[in-house]
Amino acid sequence: MSDGNSTVIENSFYKQSTNKHTGILSWLLTVDHKRIGIMYGVTILFFFLVGVIIGVLMRLELIAPGKTIVDAQTYNSLFTLHGVIMIFLFIIPGLPAIFGNFFLPIQIGARDVAFPRLNLLSYYIYVLGAILALLSVILPGGAIDTGWTFYIPYSVRSNTNVSLPLLAAFILGFSSILTGLNFITTVHRLRAPGMTFFKMPLFVWATYATAWIQIIATPVVGITIVLVVLERLFGVGIFDPALGGDPILFQHLFWIYSHPAVYIMILPAMGVVSEIIPTFARRTIFGYKAIAMSSLAIAFVGYLVWAHHMFTSGMSDTARWIFSLLTFIVALPSGVKIFNWVATMYKGSIDPKPPFQWVMSFIFLFSIGGLTGLVLGSLATDIHVHDTYFVVAHFHFVMFGGTGTIFFAAIHYWFPKMFGRMYNDKLATLGVIGFFIGFLMLYFPKFIMGYMGMPRRYYDYLPQFANLQLISTIGSWVLALTIFFIVGYLIHALVKGKRATSNPWGGVTLEWHIQSPPPMENFKEIPIITHEPYDFSQLKEMKDE
Amino acid sequence: MSPAPTQHVETVDFVMLYIVGISVILLLGITATMIYFVFKYHRKKGHQPVDIHGNIWLEIIWIVIPTLLVLSMFYFGYTGFREYRDIPKGAYVIQAKARMWAWEFTYENGKKLDTLYVPLGKPIKLEMQSADVTHSLFIPSFRIKEDVMFGKTTHLGFTADKAGSYDIACAEYCGLNHSMMYTKVIVLPEEEFYTWLNKKEETSNPAEAVK
Ligand code: HEM
Ligand SMILES: [Cu+2]
Numbered sequence A: 001m002s003d004g005n006s007t008v009i010e011n012s013f014y015k016q017s018t019n020k021h022t023g024i025l026s027w028l029l030t031v032d033h034k035r036i037g038i039m040y041g042v043t044i045l046f047f048f049l050v051g052v053i054i055g056v057l058m059r060l061e062l063i064a065p066g067k068t069i070v071d072a073q074t075y076n077s078l079f080t081l082h083g084v085i086m087i088f089l090f091i092i093p094g095l096p097a098i099f100g101n102f103f104l105p106i107q108i109g110a111r112d113v114a115f116p117r118l119n120l121l122s123y124y125i126y127v128l129g130a131i132l133a134l135l136s137v138i139l140p141g142g143a144i145d146t147g148w149t150f151y152i153p154y155s156v157r158s159n160t161n162v163s164l165p166l167l168a169a170f171i172l173g174f175s176s177i178l179t180g181l182n183f184i185t186t187v188h189r190l191r192a193p194g195m196t197f198f199k200m201p202l203f204v205w206a207t208y209a210t211a212w213i214q215i216i217a218t219p220v221v222g223i224t225i226v227l228v229v230l231e232r233l234f235g236v237g238i239f240d241p242a243l244g245g246d247p248i249l250f251q252h253l254f255w256i257y258s259h260p261a262v263y264i265m266i267l268p269a270m271g272v273v274s275e276i277i278p279t280f281a282r283r284t285i286f287g288y289k290a291i292a293m294s295s296l297a298i299a300f301v302g303y304l305v306w307a308h309h310m311f312t313s314g315m316s317d318t319a320r321w322i323f324s325l326l327t328f329i330v331a332l333p334s335g336v337k338i339f340n341w342v343a344t345m346y347k348g349s350i351d352p353k354p355p356f357q358w359v360m361s362f363i364f365l366f367s368i369g370g371l372t373g374l375v376l377g378s379l380a381t382d383i384h385v386h387d388t389y390f391v392v393a394h395f396h397f398v399m400f401g402g403t404g405t406i407f408f409a410a411i412h413y414w415f416p417k418m419f420g421r422m423y424n425d426k427l428a429t430l431g432v433i434g435f436f437i438g439f440l441m442l443y444f445p446k447f448i449m450g451y452m453g454m455p456r457r458y459y460d461y462l463p464q465f466a467n468l469q470l471i472s473t474i475g476s477w478v479l480a481l482t483i484f485f486i487v488g489y490l491i492h493a494l495v496k497g498k499r500a501t502s503n504p505w506g507g508v509t510l511e512w513h514i515q516s517p518p519p520m521e522n523f524k525e526i527p528i529i530t531h532e533p534y535d536f537s538q539l540k541e542m543k544d545e
Numbered sequence B: 001m002s003p004a005p006t007q008h009v010e011t012v013d014f015v016m017l018y019i020v021g022i023s024v025i026l027l028l029g030i031t032a033t034m035i036y037f038v039f040k041y042h043r044k045k046g047h048q049p050v051d052i053h054g055n056i057w058l059e060i061i062w063i064v065i066p067t068l069l070v071l072s073m074f075y076f077g078y079t080g081f082r083e084y085r086d087i088p089k090g091a092y093v094i095q096a097k098a099r100m101w102a103w104e105f106t107y108e109n110g111k112k113l114d115t116l117y118v119p120l121g122k123p124i125k126l127e128m129q130s131a132d133v134t135h136s137l138f139i140p141s142f143r144i145k146e147d148v149m150f151g152k153t154t155h156l157g158f159t160a161d162k163a164g165s166y167d168i169a170c171a172e173y174c175g176l177n178h179s180m181m182y183t184k185v186i187v188l189p190e191e192e193f194y195t196w197l198n199k200k201e202e203t204s205n206p207a208e209a210v211k
């Protein structure tokens, strides 16, 4: 296999521009998928940190019963903004926009995505949506206070700026759809010769399955948002019962998108896990087809379970049990993945470097998130814990303990490739441990509080919850400090880190065949694929090259 | 008489214990296996990795066994749900009205109150409506809740087996004072309940009523 494994760093994509500009313009107008990935990375990381700070403020308010730092109206806006930022600006675009953009083309042996300009457009649509969302906070009227689910009739009655953030979500949807479209076309059209579907790395499979959800489910939320705005601005009765509409219809439409959206959040993360485990165990993945097919199964069965968010909403009893049953079925493919990942460690040669440590932490936290989902899928128990802290704990375990953890795993895995520098392993291990402890302190007590009957979106609470609330707040400090610590040593490594070789971990997927950081067009010659994706017998040839 | 506030509490706690029990076993199994592999096959020990591409029997086992497990969870969850949804004919009906941010309960004789009084041991059916946005009537001690909507009547049923006073919360976000929409359900022995019901002056102080 031919590759650009030379030591010349000068021709990296940082030095070579796709346009005639230099400096900042060469970035802002770039159509290089790697530069666009990094621009997404900076922007998304910024919003993540803003979301974290808002989360810490909320936890500070909840440290003791009664008012601590903000009033009820502000608190209601804080959890809404936190939810909107974390969902629409961080976790949905997160992995595909950053790592999908950077690595999907490389992993299939392509020079760029199928539509490079569209890719840049998607980025600017994302930025536009983000700006509108932020504007709505500053403008008179006040920050939106409806919760990120925008349930009607409250969101029609609220006097805060509801239409603008809805418009922002609508616009962000287009960014998501265009990225999905781009990735699907790229996978179908630009695979290198010899790269059959079943030779694709599993991160590509996962991102590909995600892209399908993005283009099929996202239009539903777009339409729903347009209807809500029509209702707010012109009083057209669609969802508001006072106007003759049906509020349950809104909930259906909202979750028809937002449930598949949770798979937009988790599938790419599962893809990253399937990359990291083989590399550090230095053996092929166990059950390649089972993992690839379970991504597709999740993508399709995931459309059929949306109403499990509505078991107490006054929906018919028949609908309740059907959706309960389907929900249990969709849990199975995720289980299959976890078993295959653990089996991949069997008889490997494991070097548990920081990216692998993040994955171990993920398997524990995500399993808790998934297993507590069974409590929510079962009707008798969900009726009790629905809309309590149990749900808050569950979705933070899945989204943050799952996808969020893998966000950090992916940064640590691909950092040498993206930036050509190494970070300090010891500091990174400290980061994993701090995150794990802080996370459990922050969210585990919420399971207990939820079962005790602590409802979510509460500004204040009864005295029996005081101790657990306090532990949770202390956990938020440990977690947030760890996150800033991690960002700190990574930034330090960008400048001062040791130079990375082209293949510091001994990976075999295509990104490890090219120099770090990659040249602008990735491959001098398009490689011809003969190996399976995780065939470590290549390692020897790669060293000889 | 059962020591729990309602029969349904025992059912829900059993289903919870069943699901959590199985989950804990799975979680510990997965975690222990992972940690064991990481130590056993540590690269420092100089193992030659073995490429195992998969095993069809293992895949079948870890699809079939979890399928059976989740089907059993579904079954218990469903029967527990039926027990609470199937309200006996002839249940004692009370109207519940939610508004931002208070509750109001109306009895057969027109008596209105912001606290819910119910007779012990008698099936109760709440017929619920909202005057504005969606709320949700949640009685944590009874493990039940149901949304309360404008323009549509929903219902909630229970039979209290233990006299006492229990919290009612609003579980569906409804704006500014959502977290302050607390009230109480007070379970009185049947005779006391009817004496209370037919008393002229209204009392909204739960402490007085529980004697
Ligand atoms: C240090 C980090 C974080 C802290 C301290 C934190 C804390 C909180 C708190 C206190 C709530 C409100 C719970 C309630 O009263 O209902 C909340 C809600 C929420 N969080 Fe986080 N969180 C953090 C990170 C995240 C991340 C990374 C995500 C997504 C990936 C996320 C997604 C959400 C969502 C969607 C809600 C629901 C908002 C709503 O009810 O509308 N959070 N979080
Ligand atoms: Cu869902």
Ligand SMILES: [Cu+2]
Pocket (backbone or CB within 6 Å): B135, B136, B170, B171, B172, B173, B174, B175, B178, B179, B181
């Ligand atoms: Cu409420």
